[in-house]
């Protein structure tokens with residue numbers, strides 16, 4: 549492998565030293581989640597969402613309780629523009645939901661973006677971006693630092709001129725590929741933008757710091773965020789936001805460490821659609837909080853319905869091992885896992901009876917299941933499934949939970965031998981019905 553062709557992040561950009569505090573902190577409240585499925589997710593699809601899909605996805609996000617939603621790139625396509633117009637002219641947006649529209653720093657596209665939000669009654673954020681990292685400056689935009697800064701300030705002034713008088717409008721800036729941009733440059737841009745946009749605690753500016761392409765271990769991103777948190781001018785008038793992608797497969801860790809490091813707002817996609825390996829998965833982030841006893845402030849109690857809508861709108865299936873939502877994530881095939889789960893369930897129900905606390909409210913300590921599948925609307929039928937990797941505990945659990953069949957310890961051992969022979973022969977999973985048939989063959993009746 550020609551690994552010598554690549555350099556680590558430290559060879560590409562100065563990472564400012566920070567007296568880091570994030571490793572000692574804990575997350576005790578949910579950040580503000582901002583789903584960008586209708587923009588960053590949408591732009592990565594082979595077939596972008598049609599109006600009906602956009603609307604269905606938007607309604608899903610509102611129903612789940614998201615309070616700020618990026619709804620599109622209105623200057624990109626008529627579909628995007630029309631969708632924002634639909635939101636501006638209908639009652640689809642509840643009063644407590646803020647709409648975000650996305651634009652590059654190009655005057656004609658800013659104008660079109662502002663046109664799209666005319667008449668919007670609720671809160672709106674105009675989100676302007678420009679790539680600030682050296683390779684993008686030199687190769688893509690072909691501008692020096694100063695020239696690019698002028699382009700950004702000019703975009704900021706255009707936005708202010710066209711929409712600054714609208715009291716329901718706030719401003720956001722994203723230095724694209726923040727994680728590869730010099731910190732002093734971001735500091736300078738941020739200082740100028742918060743000054744020009746007149747950021748105040750009442751009308752804060754959102755500074756969104758994207759890991760547009762993941763390039764380093766998550767601790768480096770956390771340091772980069774904590775540095776901004778500690779050094780940004782007008783910090784109390786800035787909402788510090790992050791936007792991790794998942795190129796190294798560590799988008800979740802980047803987002804979590806960034807929140808520890810001071811990020812107040814997290815952009816991502818539900819189940820992680822997005823450019824290349826995706827945006828950070830804000831469903832996993834939310835349910836990670838839930839699993840630590842922190843209210844995620846969004847509702848995943850019917851996760852399969854959410855999955856169906858997301859799959860329909862993106863036309864992409866969700867992997868069976870996807871955290872919290874995958875078909876197999878609450879299922880054990882292997883014997884010792886099944887045995888532990890079975891004992892864990894029994895103990896859980898014993899404690900429920902002993903304490904009088906309903907099983908659905910009782911503290912959860914069932915081995916191998918980080919959360920109770922019922923919290924996300926899953927049943928228990930699929931928790932234990934049987935194949936040649938299974939053992940007597942799991943087999944007994946399936947028979948008991950599906951048919952109320954209880955075996956003695958000796959019967960469990962004997963029956964497991966028969967099942968093992970059967971699954972070894974077939975090489976497949978044995979369903980509950982098959983197990984019942986086998987049981988009747990072996991013991992001659994169903995008790």
Ligand SMILES: CC(=O)SCCNC(=O)CCNC(=O)[C@H](O)C(C)(C)COP(=O)(O)OP(=O)(O)OC[C@H]1O[C@@H](n2cnc3c(N)ncnc32)[C@H](O)[C@@H]1OP(=O)(O)O
Pocket residue numbers: 588591621623624625651652653654677678679688689724760
């Ligand atoms: C990290 C992100 O996710 S960024 C968002 C990416 N999303 C999308 O691109 C989806 C929607 N985009 C589009 O529909 C189109 O790209 C449009 C309508 C915005 C622009 O289309 P076109 O005018 O045809 O330009 P094109 O797509 O080739 O973009 C490249 C031009 O934009 C310029 N540009 C790129 N980013 C920015 C920016 N943030 N601000 C200002 N100019 C920019 C480039 O320098 C280039 O200009 P040049 O042609 O003078 O060299």
Ligand SMILES: CC(C)C(=O)C(=O)O
Pocket residue numbers: 588677678722723724725756758759760761791793
């Ligand atoms: C411009 C920002 C928000 C973005 O989409 C990215 O950098 O990935």
